[in-house]
Amino acid sequence: MTFIQVIDCRTHRADELDRLMDDWVRATRGKRTATHSVVGRDRSDSAHVVEIVEFPSYEEAVRNSHLPETDRAFREMVRVCDTEPTFTDLEVSRDEQFNTGVVRTFVEEVINGRNLGAADGLCTGDYLEHDPSLSSHTVRLAQAKEENQEIMEAFQPVMTIESLIAEGDLVCARLSYTGRHTGAYRGLEPTGREVSGTGHATFRCVDGRIAESWWNWDDLGLLRQIGAVGL
Incomplete structure (x- = not known):
């Protein structure tokens, strides 16, 4: 079952956060289990950044989180955020295109x-x-x-x-x-x-x-x- 992780951040260094994401994508090529990632900024609050990451399943998300590159990227993310990011884990119950x-x-x-x-x-x-x-x-x-x-x-x-x-x-x-x-x-x-x-x-x-x-x-x-x- 498709699994989605929502990462909620507050940062005034969004450009640096983007670079961290680019570095993680390059470093995990051929290793990561994430299939899709969307990053959005709150129009009413530019310091509020949300990333939505899709995985084939919860088990694949766990595998992805155990990659050393993912752990390193998370520590860098914490560094550029105003407060520690929060995570919401979602099992997809409906996906309508x-x-x-x-x-x-x-x-x-x-x-x-x-x-x-x-x-x-x-x-x-x-x-x-x-x-x-x-x-x-x-x-x-x-x-x-x-x-x-x-x-x-x-x-x-x-x-x-x-x-x-x-x-x-x-x-x-x-x-x-x-x-x-x-x-x-x-x-x-x-x-x-x-x-x-x-x-x-x-x-x-x-x-x-x-x-x-x-x-x-x-x-x-x-x-x-x-x-x-x-x-």
Whole structure:
């Protein structure tokens, strides 16, 4: 279970505290178990600095604290702080990434649910889709729905999200799909062959909706599976 440690400091030497953090990051490369660190200053009190450090588990946090580099960094931190830092240890009970949620809903409702109309509510009015397998590398929502309708009717794909990574307003998805060639596709009559493949997509989200997406698929591999091109 993800574990978070909140370190609360008071210091008028925040720049020096930043340098200490940089030194610790360099010294613990390949050793530390921390996966993410965020440092923030209180807007109403510039001497109030909070660091939030994420670990895969409590046990990994303990391992990290036992590193000699961590002990040395802590002693230096105490030196540059006005008072001794305080620690709050948190077991994460809920971790909600709102942008990943809308991407999961898009995949389940629009693609797997065969409901292209649902995209109207999940995407912004100025949505742009970038996909080299479409008629143009960049299309707006109406055209994207029209062209993807052909793909969905031809292959009845079922998509699986293998992993999602979110950063800022972007969500990157590693995807796989299975299907069967049961409808015409690019003038090719249905073959009844089973198809499968993998791809990646990156989504840009604004106010809980998808504003832009970039798709990359093994389109050549798909055409080979239905016999449209040679091996």
